[in-house]
Amino acid sequence: MQLDSLLLQQTSLSGSSQSPRSPSTQPFLSVSVTDPAKLGNGVQSYISYRVITRTNLPEYQGPEKIVIRRYSDFIWLHDRLFEKYKGIFIPPLPEKNAVEKFRFSAEFIEMRRQALDIFVNRIALHPQLQQSEDLKTFLQVDEETMERARSQETGIFKKKPADFMQIFKDVQSKVSDAVLGKEKPVEESNPEYEKLKNYIFELEEDLAEAQKHAFRLVKRHKELGQSLSDFGKAIKLLGACEGNSLGKAFSELGSKSEMLSIKLQKEAHNLLMKFAEPLKDYVRAVQSIKATMAERATAFKHQYELAETIKLKEINLDKLMLIRSDKVGEAEIEYRELKVEGEEATKKYEMIVQLMNEEIVRFQEQKTWDVGVAFHELAKGQAQLANEIADAWRSLLPKLEACSSAQT
Amino acid sequence: MATITTQRSLSGSSQSPRSPSAQPFLGITVTDPVKLGNGVQAYISYRVITKTNFPEYQGPEKIVIRRYSDFVWLRDRLFEKYKGIFIPPLPEKSAVEKFRFSSEFIEMRRQALDIFLNRIASHPELRQSEDLRTFLQVDEETMERARSQETGIFKKKPADLMQIFKDVQSKVSDVVLGKEKPLEESSPEYEKLKHYTFELEDHLAEAQKHAFRLVKRHRELGQSLADFGKAIKLLGACEGNSLGKAFSELGSKSETLSIKLQKEAHHLLMKFEEPLKDYVRAVQSIKATMAERANAFKHQCELAETIKLKEINLDKLMLTRSDKVGEAEIEYRELKAEGEEATRRFETIVRLMSEEIVRFQEQKTLDIGIAFHELAKGQAQMANEIADAWRSLIPKLEACSART
Numbered sequence: 001m002q003l004d005s006l007l008l009q010q011t012s013l014s015g016s017s018q019s020p021r022s023p024s025t026q027p028f029l030s031v032s033v034t035d036p037a038k039l040g041n042g043v044q045s046y047i048s049y050r051v052i053t054r055t056n057l058p059e060y061q062g063p064e065k066i067v068i069r070r071y072s073d074f075i076w077l078h079d080r081l082f083e084k085y086k087g088i089f090i091p092p093l094p095e096k097n098a099v100e101k102f103r104f105s106a107e108f109i110e111m112r113r114q115a116l117d118i119f120v121n122r123i124a125l126h127p128q129l130q131q132s133e134d135l136k137t138f139l140q141v142d143e144e145t146m147e148r149a150r151s152q153e154t155g156i157f158k159k160k161p162a163d164f165m166q167i168f169k170d171v172q173s174k175v176s177d178a179v180l181g182k183e184k185p186v187e188e189s190n191p192e193y194e195k196l197k198n199y200i201f202e203l204e205e206d207l208a209e210a211q212k213h214a215f216r217l218v219k220r221h222k223e224l225g226q227s228l229s230d231f232g233k234a235i236k237l238l239g240a241c242e243g244n245s246l247g248k249a250f251s252e253l254g255s256k257s258e259m260l261s262i263k264l265q266k267e268a269h270n271l272l273m274k275f276a277e278p279l280k281d282y283v284r285a286v287q288s289i290k291a292t293m294a295e296r297a298t299a300f301k302h303q304y305e306l307a308e309t310i311k312l313k314e315i316n317l318d319k320l321m322l323i324r325s326d327k328v329g330e331a332e333i334e335y336r337e338l339k340v341e342g343e344e345a346t347k348k349y350e351m352i353v354q355l356m357n358e359e360i361v362r363f364q365e366q367k368t369w370d371v372g373v374a375f376h377e378l379a380k381g382q383a384q385l386a387n388e389i390a391d392a393w394r395s396l397l398p399k400l401e402a403c404s405s406a407q408t
Numbered sequence: 409m410a411t412i413t414t415q416r417s418l419s420g421s422s423q424s425p426r427s428p429s430a431q432p433f434l435g436i437t438v439t440d441p442v443k444l445g446n447g448v449q450a451y452i453s454y455r456v457i458t459k460t461n462f463p464e465y466q467g468p469e470k471i472v473i474r475r476y477s478d479f480v481w482l483r484d485r486l487f488e489k490y491k492g493i494f495i496p497p498l499p500e501k502s503a504v505e506k507f508r509f510s511s512e513f514i515e516m517r518r519q520a521l522d523i524f525l526n527r528i529a530s531h532p533e534l535r536q537s538e539d540l541r542t543f544l545q546v547d548e549e550t551m552e553r554a555r556s557q558e559t560g561i562f563k564k565k566p567a568d569l570m571q572i573f574k575d576v577q578s579k580v581s582d583v584v585l586g587k588e589k590p591l592e593e594s595s596p597e598y599e600k601l602k603h604y605t606f607e608l609e610d611h612l613a614e615a616q617k618h619a620f621r622l623v624k625r626h627r628e629l630g631q632s633l634a635d636f637g638k639a640i641k642l643l644g645a646c647e648g649n650s651l652g653k654a655f656s657e658l659g660s661k662s663e664t665l666s667i668k669l670q671k672e673a674h675h676l677l678m679k680f681e682e683p684l685k686d687y688v689r690a691v692q693s694i695k696a697t698m699a700e701r702a703n704a705f706k707h708q709c710e711l712a713e714t715i716k717l718k719e720i721n722l723d724k725l726m727l728t729r730s731d732k733v734g735e736a737e738i739e740y741r742e743l744k745a746e747g748e749e750a751t752r753r754f755e756t757i758v759r760l761m762s763e764e765i766v767r768f769q770e771q772k773t774l775d776i777g778i779a780f781h782e783l784a785k786g787q788a789q790m791a792n793e794i795a796d797a798w799r800s801l802i803p804k805l806e807a808c809s810a811r812t
Binding site (some may be wrong): 112199200201206207208210212214215216217219220221223224227228231232234235236237238241242244246247253371373375376378379380382386387389390392394396397400401 | 628694788794
């Protein structure tokens with residue numbers, strides 16, 4: 001059942017809406033991010049998207065709702081989820097910055113639209129995240145309300161995942177702290193979790209490298225395509241100044257080259273959208289995991305420090321009780337409050353640990369599937385391109401053979 | 409018959425003729441490039457092996473050692489002596505310093521020098537050249553002496569002749585500068601040929617430039633595939649299970665394909681781009697011959713003008729019964745002989761060029777046809793291998809993504 005709905009809603013990852021099997025019984029929530037439009041002028045111009053929500057969930061104004069959103073609205077949603085659902089790997093967003101001249105290129109806009117669509121749908125698929133109030137707000141309120149919500153949050157939720165990364169780095173820098181003579185930092189000593197951390201760090205590095213080379217492959221396809229096109233044009237010009245069968249051979253060769261150039265550009269685009277971008281998405285997902293690990297480290301540290309403080313307070317309280325000080329009452333209240341805080345902190349930490357365990361399993365499954373699909377797309381696209389190239393060149397051979405034997 | 413036999417040896421391999429002692433043949437091989445000398449004075453020497461049954465040669469086989477400047481010497485002497493004939497072109501002189509001893513450059517040059525000699529050997533007139541015999545037979549010291557001797561007399565290089573040609577061609581600027589109208593043939597058919605040759609050179613140079621870029625792009629794509637393959641394999645090492653295996657196989661396949669791309673890049677270079685470049689050089693050789701023809705025409709015209717003036721002057725002197733008549737008559741007769749000589753030379757060039765154009769068209773059509781064929785064949789084969797490689801991965805990747 002769970003797998004079925006996962007698969008059902010996963011197909012809407014491509015951005016197309018899907019009707020459920022039994023309209024009113026099976027609960028569904030599917031979102032499309034479409035129709036990027038450039039608004040505003042000059043340096044203040046930005047892209048807005050239509051976000052279409054189709055659902056039969058009672059909490060939503062259904063069955064269909066359309067709102068207009070921009071990139072910063074998505075960031076707002078991401079940050080609020082990150083704050084509220086500690087322990088859960090929040091689906092990653094595409095990068096904020098882009099080289100200025102590239103920012104409004106059709107390719108960049110399409111890549112971003114696809115990534116945003118995937119982002120929202122992953123939230124909609126997640127058993128806990130899909131219940132978020134903030135998601136409801138994001139998917140339903142009008143633009144002015146959304147803008148107000150966005151500007152309100154700068155105060156409270158100023159801590160960005162980047163800041164957490166810094167905390168995480170602090171916690172991780174054992175060696176330098178020991179060297180600097182600081183006290184030994186507070187950290188979990190769970191060997192299985194250590195293994196996971198190591199794996200995640202290694203994975204991020206290897207993935208970043210692979211993704212870099214995947215993008216380079218896209219570039220090389222484009223360059224080869226461009227060269228073939230230039231070559232084709234030059235050969236056709238050559239053919240125009242020759243006569244007879246040689247001139248015709250030149251022309252056909254030139255035309256074939258230009259045609260193959262187009263195929264190469266197509267495959268370059270296909271490689272980008274179906275392979276390089278998914279790899280990049282994988283990198284972002286791993287970074288999201290690292291951000292969650294930072295949250296866990298923070299929660300652990302907090303819980304640990306509180307425990308230490310409570311111990312000290314306990315000792316102090318016993319002391320005060322022995323000497324029958326009049327500060328005992330106050331100290332007792334403080335102590336009880338701290339204990340409550342301590343239990344709260346421990347609960348929060350244990351919740352993160354439990355959620356993370358579930359999240360890791362979901363992540364592995366989803367990622368294995370996603371990467372498998374991406375590899376499949378790569379192999380398929382490349383095989384098809386190569387076949388078309390082989391056919392094109394082979395179709396020229398008989399005419400060229402006729403050409404080179406006709407003269408002798 | 410003999411032409412076809414020696415043309416096969418264009419590929420660089422020696423060929424035994426059909427009936428050893430009856431069919432005259434001259435087959436040359438340029439092989440075994442070896443780096444000699446040190447530092448800035450380092451150079452490449454080649455073994456030149458001549459197999460022939462010509463009586464004028466020390467046959468049946470002779471091996472000599474030659475360097476690039478020896479080939480230049482031969483080309484320059486042939487250019488001087490066989491005006492009207494398109495002298496086969498040489499590969500370029502300079503190369504970027506760091507590239508000069510790369511194995512690829514050396515191989516390209518060796519191939520071009522081999523083709524150069526064999527074209528001379530298959531040309532009905534050029535093959536009879538004394539200088540060719542010298543080049544193919546004398547020892548290195550004698551060759552070096554011959555080379556250094558020639559700097560005086562044969563200082564005019566084709567580049568200089570190109571300049572003369574440019575002068576002749578610059579009609580417009582001459583008129584603008586108020587100079588007299590330059591002397592030029594007014595044959596519409598020849599005009600057409602000149603136009604065709606200039607246009608062809610432009611287009612060919614452009615095509616060759618892009619062919620070379622294609623080679624470069626193949627190499628770059630191959631390099632990227634190799635880098636990608638390595639990165640994917642590293643990724644696979646840190647994953648387990650079937651996904652890790654899929655990564656590994658994908659990585660290995662990419663590395664395999666990278667090698668295929670590098671091979672095809674080399675194939676494209678040697679069998680397509682180089683022949684195109686050779687075509688460019690051949691057209692430049694034609695332009696140099698056209699410059700010679702323009703020169704000869706101008707010389708012949710100017711002599712004709714001078715002779716007319718001398719004739720008028722002679723008549724004048726005869727009328728006034730001057731004692732200078734005898735002298736003037738001798739001068740006049742000498743000039744007339746010179747004029748006839750100049751006209752003969754010009755007409756020989758015109759005649760030879762007509763034959764040469766026909767030979768050139770035939771040979772070039774054949775060469776280009778072969779080059780295109782190689783291009784299409786190589787590309788089709790590589791693409792097939794690439795398609796097979798990727799297709800072999802698909803079942804395994806399908807298994808991977810279907811598991812869930």
